[in-house]
Each structure stands twice: as C-alpha cells, then as structure tokens.
Amino acid sequence: MSTPTAKLIKSGDIWQIEGYYAYRNRVRRRESTNMISRPRENFRVLNVFHPPNIPGKSMVVGVIDMDPNGATPSHTHGGAAVVAMVASGTVLNQMNCEEPIVSKAGDIWYEAPGCHHVRSENAGGGSETARFFAVLIVDDEVIRDGVHNIFVLDIEKAEKESAHLTLLNRVPPLFGSVFILTVFEHKTHTYTSYNNMNVLELDLAGSFHQSKPARRVGLACAPCRKKHLRCDARTPVCARCIADNKQCVYEKSRRGGRRRKPSESASGLGSGGNSTASSALLTPGLPADQLWVPSSSPESVMVPAVQAQARSTTSGLTTHPTPSATAENDALRTDRLYNLYYTFFHPAHPCVLPWRFLSQRLETERETIQPLLYVMQYIGAHYADDVDASPLATISESQLAPIRSKQAAATGFDVQAMILYSIAVYWCDEIDRGVNLLKEAIQMALDIQMNKKDYATNFGQNDPMLEESWRRTWWLVYITDAHVAGSTHVYPFRTSNIDMSVDLPCEEEDYEAGVICPPTTLEVYDIREFLPEADRPSFSSYAELIGLTRSIDKALASDWSKNAALVHTICENADISVAAWHSLLPPCKRDPLRSDGTVDEIMFKAKFILHAYAIEIHRPLSTLAYSSVESTCKCAPPVPAEDAPGSDTTQIQLHTLKCLHAIEQLGRLMILPANIHAHTPFIICMIANATIAHLAACRYVFAGPDLQLGRERIRLSMGTLKRLSEHWGQGKRIYREMGIVAREILSLADQGKDSHDQVRFSTKGTLSGMPNTPAALEFPSFDMHNINVAEFDFCGYFDGAIGEVVEPASFLVV
Known part of the structure; x- marks a missing residue:
C-alpha cells in the first residue's frame, strides 16, 4: 500500500539540516562509504515468539545469508539482545570500538542491547556464501509496525532524526551540515534493503513542509565556487567548509551589486549569512548596546548595534529596532559564539555536554548553567575577529564571583566554567591570573570530591550523559594542570599527589551521539598489558591521553630542573614510560x-x-x-x-x-x-x-x-x-x-x-x-x-x- 506523496529532495539538491544530528550523519556516512557499494545481506524471519515469562518482549528468530563479498553497513538492532551462530562460511564482525573478530561455522557471538554493530561482512574470500542464524530478544513496541525495525542502519536513522528534529525546531542551528538525497514517489514508509543504498524516504506524516521559500544566496566561498557547489554563504565559515574541514574564504566581489532602496539600507538588518535563530535557543543576552547586528551581506563584518544605529542616524535615516528584532539579534550573536566554541575549542577540550543535551537542561537548570554559558560565549568570541570579548570577560567574572567567594555552593557546571575560563585567561597573556584560576578550579573540584569515582553517579541525576560529562571534567582539570606545568616548566603537577579514582571517558563519537556504555576503570587500564586479547576492553582516545599524562606525571615526579643529578635517571624513566604507553596502543590509535x-x-x-x-x-x-x-x-x-x-x-x-x-x-x-x-x-x-x-x-x-x-x-x-x-x-x-x-x-x-x-x-x-x-x-x-x-x-x-x-x-x- 502506498502512502501520500512525500516532500522529497532530488539528487544533487542541497537541503540544510542543522544541529548535532547532521554532524553525526556526516561522520557515519563517511565511515560506511566502503560498505555501501557491496552486496547487501538477505534477512529472513523464521518465526516470532512471545514468551509468557518475559512480558513485553518478543523473540525473533531469523536467518541471514551474505553473498560473496557481501556486507552490512554500520547498524544497531533497536535495543535488542542478539545471539547469533554461523551455520556456514565465514563472517567478520566488529562491535563498538573493539577489534574485528572472524567467526566460522559453529562459532557463536552475543550482542548486548544497544551494541553498535560497526562491521558485518562475508570474510570468505569472495567465493562462498555465508549463513548465520540470529535470535533477538526485543521490546514488543519496537516490532509493532514490523520486524524491520530491529535492523536500523546508522545512515538511515541519523538522516531521519536530523530531518524530523530540524523540521520541529527542536535543534538549534549549530553545525549545519548538508546532505544530498534522492527523490522517489509513493513508496511505503518502511525501510527496504537497497543494494546501492542511495534512496532515503522522508515520510513525516505530512509534517514535511517549508514555512517560506528558500533564500537564494548570491555569494559563495572560494572552496565551494572552485568545486561548483552551492554555498550557504554563512560567515565566518560556511556549512560545507565546517563539514569538510576546509579553510573558508570569501573573495571580494568584483561586481557592483544591486542598488538598494533607502529603506533597505537603513534598516541595519538583512538576511545575511545566518539563518534565523531557533526559538528553542534559550541563551542569556547582553545589554542592548553590546549586541551585534548581522549585516545584509556576508562580506561585511558585524558591528556593535550602537555603531550601526549611529551610522544610520548620520545619514539622516534613524531606525528604532523593535523588541523582537533586538531579541533575534541577541540570539543570532550568542548562537554564533556557541557555534564557534563547539567548532574550534570543544574538540580539544571536550568536557561540556554536547549542545543538544546542554540545551535540554536550560529550562530546569538555567541559573546553575548560566556562568558556564557566558564562559563558552567568551571563548567563542576569541574566534570571531569582529567581536570584542572584553564585555563577555567582565560578565563571566561577575558570574563566577559568588562561586569563587563561596557565597554559593559549587557544582560540576561551575568547575567546568572555572577550568575553561582559566585556560582562556592564561592564553590571553594573563599567565599569573590564569594559573591562579587553575588553582581555584582544582580546589573547587576537590571540595566537591569530583576526583572520586562516586561523584559522577551521585550527582549524575541518573543521566549517563551527565555522568560522562562529570568524568570528563575532572580529567580536563588534571590534563590542563599538566599542560600548564609543561608550559611553565614547573614540576611536579599540582595534582600529582592527589588521589583520583574517576572512571575513564568514552570515545568522542559516542559522547556526541549520546551513546554511553559502562565506563572502564583506572584499575583495568593499569593492568591492560596482562589481559587476554579477548577480555581486553577498547580504551577511548581520551583514556589514552589520560594514560600518557599519568605516565609523564610519574616520570617527572621530582623537580629535575633543580637537581642536576636526576637528569639522566628521569630521562631514562620517561623514555620507558612513554615507550610502554605507545607499545600498548591499539592499531587504530597509533x-x-x-x-x-x-x-x-x-x-x-x-x-x-x-x-x-x-x-x-x-x-x-x-x-x-x-x-x-x-x-x-x-x-x-x-x-x-x-x-x-x-x-x-x-x-x-x-x-x-x-x-x-x-x-x-x-x-x-x-x-x-x-x-x-x-x-x-x-x-x-x-x-x-x-x-x-x-x-x-x-x-x-x-x-x-x-x-x-x-x-x-x-x-x-x-x-x-x-x-x-x-x-x-x-x-x-x-x-x-x-x-x-x-x-x-x-x-x-x-x-x-x-x-x-x-x-x-x-x-x-x-x-x-x-x-x-x-x-x-x-x-x-x-x-x-x-x-x-x-x-x-x-x-x-x-x-x-x-x-x-x-x-x-x-x-x-x-
């Protein structure tokens, strides 16, 4: 049975999908590129049981055949627990970030609920078909519309969620990525296995529509123009350049441009390169005289609103921005600063919650999070040449003052604000003040016992994402202390002799996706060289960075700069520690x-x-x-x-x-x-x-x-x-x-x-x-x-x- 015609996009057209989901979609699309061109699996359901002793659950029994060179792109199973056995041939599997495992006839493997099946392919050398049976225990709700829901490709899930959430204005316009989709008419809403995997249906029950016609952009950055691609003309970096890690440059136009009516040029507002801010973006603003108004051309820089008004007054055309326009300008400015923070600063200092998770807490914890929000804006302002960071520095200081004076009880968000602010101040060439702020951040974290394993669970509000953020925050404090010690050549670290039992962070991709597995402990990491290959967990990049920092910390425990006799010993110890760390890195981390x-x-x-x-x-x-x-x-x-x-x-x-x-x-x-x-x-x-x-x-x-x-x-x-x-x-x-x-x-x-x-x-x-x-x-x-x-x-x-x-x-x- 066909469904009503869906609103679709033709291949080659560009549709702006904003927010976190677009970013994750791009990453997973890139990871699955190698699998898309290979023959897909043939999944056949043998039976579905409803065991009376596990109410609300169903047992699905199926058989999967893989042709020679066949493969399945990265996927999950709708929260199902899976037990599979190879009947014939050879199958290669990789779960989460673990090493790939080859299973032959008679071998059995298990996938826990929520397991990420990264690789699944016929490993028989291109000459034999592989077959395996699978038994899945899944919620009845998942298969209510059909058993196809227990087989979800990452690409399909991410793109559908991206489109749906963007259309409902539930995701603020942050990372803005672009996807190319192919049109088809009157298809059912179910997902079918396509060999070429180039078709995606966006049937959102009639909710797919545009509130206004798309704006035609007359300007393109140099990289987009060179490849003859559409550019959204966002400043300072367009969506394509953010997605592709390209240097975004707008060349000055050699044409005169259309003439503008006096009313247009006097308004001080235009479409610019920025989209309208989402109404869901709840962000504290600055006073009206410190707002930045987007210019009508992406080539122009943004200027303080008071200067824009002064220019229009000088020309004899005075404007009075309405309250709604002022609020919109405030949202545009703060949205841009958050975007810059997450684009340029967050990747190397990833302790703050990803924006879609942080923004969900603004309605209930706005006052608690507010100092952190201002610090994030302050840091983002350093990456915007046309924004003066000084007012935000003043506001950040005032927001942190009650916490620093202990007039208010500190929280994990306050520690995040303090450690990030100390880094920014240090690199603004206020070294002594930055070091003092670092000391305060360390003491604040110790006062609330953030260095203890139990802190994350006690104050994580039963939210795995928040617990992971708290773990990352302590380790950022520790690593920042190591960075400052290395930059100032003062050893040992301030945190060297502090007892710390915090569990290790997960992979960055899992953190951004909100997929948090049970954390690995420091004790397990410290005996990793003795663990059998099959029992050795995969450690994240963040965990490996922590391991290296701890190794250097132990080697430089004595201040060798003041004791010349220790130079040879410390040098040898450091070599041993670093070589041991590097030798135990998995191949994917080297x-x-x-x-x-x-x-x-x-x-x-x-x-x-x-x-x-x-x-x-x-x-x-x-x-x-x-x-x-x-x-x-x-x-x-x-x-x-x-x-x-x-x-x-x-x-x-x-x-x-x-x-x-x-x-x-x-x-x-x-x-x-x-x-x-x-x-x-x-x-x-x-x-x-x-x-x-x-x-x-x-x-x-x-x-x-x-x-x-x-x-x-x-x-x-x-x-x-x-x-x-x-x-x-x-x-x-x-x-x-x-x-x-x-x-x-x-x-x-x-x-x-x-x-x-x-x-x-x-x-x-x-x-x-x-x-x-x-x-x-x-x-x-x-x-x-x-x-x-x-x-x-x-x-x-x-x-x-x-x-x-x-x-x-x-x-x-x-």
Whole structure:
C-alpha cells in the first residue's frame, strides 16, 4: 500500500539540516562509504515468539545469508539482545570500538542491547556464501509496525532524526551540515534493503513542509565556487567548509551589486549569512548596546548595534529596532559564539555536554548553567575577529564571583566554567591570573570530591550523559594542570599527589551521539598489558591521553630542573614510560589520522605532548646548545645547570638523535589535514620549544641539504605559530619572541635592516654536554621594545640566503 506523496529532495539538491544530528550523519556516512557499494545481506524471519515469562518482549528468530563479498553497513538492532551462530562460511564482525573478530561455522557471538554493530561482512574470500542464524530478544513496541525495525542502519536513522528534529525546531542551528538525497514517489514508509543504498524516504506524516521559500544566496566561498557547489554563504565559515574541514574564504566581489532602496539600507538588518535563530535557543543576552547586528551581506563584518544605529542616524535615516528584532539579534550573536566554541575549542577540550543535551537542561537548570554559558560565549568570541570579548570577560567574572567567594555552593557546571575560563585567561597573556584560576578550579573540584569515582553517579541525576560529562571534567582539570606545568616548566603537577579514582571517558563519537556504555576503570587500564586479547576492553582516545599524562606525571615526579643529578635517571624513566604507553596502543590509535582522512583531535594532542616532552628531557643531554637569548621567550625551558653530570660521546649522540626525531615527528603532525584552529592553544608552547631546539640544530648540527630542509621545517613551525596565535594574546607574543630568538641563534641580525633594529653578537663557549664547557651560549642583552612589534613578521625576512622567501601558510593543510 502506498502512502501520500512525500516532500522529497532530488539528487544533487542541497537541503540544510542543522544541529548535532547532521554532524553525526556526516561522520557515519563517511565511515560506511566502503560498505555501501557491496552486496547487501538477505534477512529472513523464521518465526516470532512471545514468551509468557518475559512480558513485553518478543523473540525473533531469523536467518541471514551474505553473498560473496557481501556486507552490512554500520547498524544497531533497536535495543535488542542478539545471539547469533554461523551455520556456514565465514563472517567478520566488529562491535563498538573493539577489534574485528572472524567467526566460522559453529562459532557463536552475543550482542548486548544497544551494541553498535560497526562491521558485518562475508570474510570468505569472495567465493562462498555465508549463513548465520540470529535470535533477538526485543521490546514488543519496537516490532509493532514490523520486524524491520530491529535492523536500523546508522545512515538511515541519523538522516531521519536530523530531518524530523530540524523540521520541529527542536535543534538549534549549530553545525549545519548538508546532505544530498534522492527523490522517489509513493513508496511505503518502511525501510527496504537497497543494494546501492542511495534512496532515503522522508515520510513525516505530512509534517514535511517549508514555512517560506528558500533564500537564494548570491555569494559563495572560494572552496565551494572552485568545486561548483552551492554555498550557504554563512560567515565566518560556511556549512560545507565546517563539514569538510576546509579553510573558508570569501573573495571580494568584483561586481557592483544591486542598488538598494533607502529603506533597505537603513534598516541595519538583512538576511545575511545566518539563518534565523531557533526559538528553542534559550541563551542569556547582553545589554542592548553590546549586541551585534548581522549585516545584509556576508562580506561585511558585524558591528556593535550602537555603531550601526549611529551610522544610520548620520545619514539622516534613524531606525528604532523593535523588541523582537533586538531579541533575534541577541540570539543570532550568542548562537554564533556557541557555534564557534563547539567548532574550534570543544574538540580539544571536550568536557561540556554536547549542545543538544546542554540545551535540554536550560529550562530546569538555567541559573546553575548560566556562568558556564557566558564562559563558552567568551571563548567563542576569541574566534570571531569582529567581536570584542572584553564585555563577555567582565560578565563571566561577575558570574563566577559568588562561586569563587563561596557565597554559593559549587557544582560540576561551575568547575567546568572555572577550568575553561582559566585556560582562556592564561592564553590571553594573563599567565599569573590564569594559573591562579587553575588553582581555584582544582580546589573547587576537590571540595566537591569530583576526583572520586562516586561523584559522577551521585550527582549524575541518573543521566549517563551527565555522568560522562562529570568524568570528563575532572580529567580536563588534571590534563590542563599538566599542560600548564609543561608550559611553565614547573614540576611536579599540582595534582600529582592527589588521589583520583574517576572512571575513564568514552570515545568522542559516542559522547556526541549520546551513546554511553559502562565506563572502564583506572584499575583495568593499569593492568591492560596482562589481559587476554579477548577480555581486553577498547580504551577511548581520551583514556589514552589520560594514560600518557599519568605516565609523564610519574616520570617527572621530582623537580629535575633543580637537581642536576636526576637528569639522566628521569630521562631514562620517561623514555620507558612513554615507550610502554605507545607499545600498548591499539592499531587504530597509533596514528591520529583516521582511515577516512579525518584527524582524531585527542590523539593528535597526545602525540604532540609525547614528542614535546621528549625534546624537553633529552635536549639538556644532547649537543643542541642552549643560549641566553632563549630566555626572551617566556615559555622556553630554563638553561640547565652547569654542574649537570656529563655523558660519554655515544650517549650525547643518542640524546641528540632522539631530540631530532621528536622534532621531525612534530613537523609531521603539523602538516596533517586538520583544522589548525581547533587544536588546543597549549601546543603553541610545545611548538615554540621544539623550534628553539630546531634552531640550535640548524646552527650546530645540520649542514648542506639537511640545513636547507631544516630551515624549511622551521618556516613550517613559524607559520603554524602565526596561524595559532591569531586568536590568543599569548600566542602573538610568543610568535614575536620566537622571531627574535631565531634571528640571534642563526646570526640573522644583519638581515632585514630596513625594517628592524639589529644586534650583532659573538658566541662564548661551545656545546652543552661536552667536557669543561658551559651549558649555555651567552649573547648580549637587548631591549625587545626596540622592535616594531606591530609590523613584525618573522617569515617575511627569514633566511634570505637560501633563496626566495616561502610563505609559511603554503606548507599548511587546513
């Protein structure tokens, strides 16, 4: 029986599906691409039983045949518990993030309710059909409309949920992704197995409609225009570029544009690149004089409302925004800041609930969550060049004041607000204040016993998502403490000796999807090397980052910078700990670049930390000499003591090679096809320290082609620093300081005379680690203020002797 004609979209058309579901759909579509073109399974129901001893449940017995090379895309079973046995052939299965398992005739496997069946395929080598029987225990409600509901493909489920929730205005417009769907008419509402998997029906019982005609966009960004794709013209980043991790650039139009009526140009409002804010977006606003009004053209920047009104008044056309327009502008601005927060900051610091889960709590816990919301807006403002973050900083301070003074009892949301605010303040070049805020965040977390395992369950309100958020919050506090210790070179960590029993976080994709499995404990992680392969759980990227941080924490428990005799011992211990951690990584975690071309941001950070610490602990024992000019850069490590015990030549060469290897590995991480602005700002210090060591290698170790390649890699590092520093004040200062250090170490003081004051120097001493020589090379001091920092650009004059200057951005894949 056919259903009424559904409102559908033709193949090649673009339909904007906003919110979290669109993001998850894109990820899962990419993961299932390899399966779609393969022959599908043939599922046949043998019988359905209704056991009287388990009311409300049904038992479905079926047989599944897979042709040679057949496969089933990633799917779930509607909450059913499944027991399956292979009758003939060979079947490969992968559940959740576990390793794939090959089952032969007679083998049995079990899938718990909610299990994610990632891979299911015929593994018989392309010559034999595989058959297996399955018994499923499922709720009667699930199969009321048919047993097809126990077999749900990720792609179908995600796209249907995306469309349905967007049409009902239940999801705020955040990540806005685009999907291409194929039209068909008068099909039943059930899902059928299609071999090509390119057809999806959107039958929403007549609820599919558009409230107004789609707006035609006359502007497209450069990446969309190059591929002749439709662009939604959102600023600062369109939906396609967010989905594809591309650099979104709008080129200035060479055409004059249509003439506007005076009433239009005076309104100060337009469709712009932003869609109307969802009425479900409940967000605290700023005073009217601090609102940002979207301009009528995506090319124009957003300006304070008072300035927009002043301009219209000057032209003789005064406007008075209505209360509804003011509220809409407020929602547009805050929506944009949340979008920027989740796009650029959240991936590397994922403790806050994903937006669709956080927004659900605004109606009942708005007052509790409000400080966190303002901090998120404040951080998001740093990624918007046209937004002044100062007012939001003031409001965030006032929101946090009662909590900091203990006038109000702290909650987990308050700890989240404090730790995130401390990171932002630290990287706004208020280092001392940021460190003090970090100390307060640590103490606040300890006061409410967030470091204990029971906190998540006691204060999780029986919500697995909230419990997971609390676990992630404590571990973010711990890892941030480690980051700050590494950036300031103060060991041990402030949290090193604190007892912590918090369970480990889940995978990022599961957290974003709201699929939370029972967590893995620290005790299990600490004995993972002894567990049989079949019993070893899969640990998330976040859990592996925690494991690496704990290993480094134990190795650096003593302040080796104050005890030269410990340098060799600590260096050896750190090598052992890090090597052990890396050797136990599963194959899917050893490379932060996933098989689908995306970058695992958490594993990226873990690998960056690994190599950055390798440079810091090995350099004092290598031939990479220190110089006093390095102190110009505040995040540079201190010069080691001159009474450090010496090493033989072989050991010195070994430490030098380990340093150079770590520098090379960091360079490889920097050219991964990732959104560079989504990396944690803490890698700025890591890159700076690695670059200083690399500069020493260029001066004292490399020669010939190695020297030329080394300087190209330094350009890459400096270009990456320049890009990362665009949003953070401390990053801008470090970039300028690094230019000074590089000029002095590489004797470039005589270059670029037309732009900068020069300081010439001569070295005193030789290489560190060699007998009877000082550890540092001495340089004359100079006043950093003599350099015109406003116009400073290291890459503009670096190493003119090699040849044409290469723009560092050309080395970056973003």
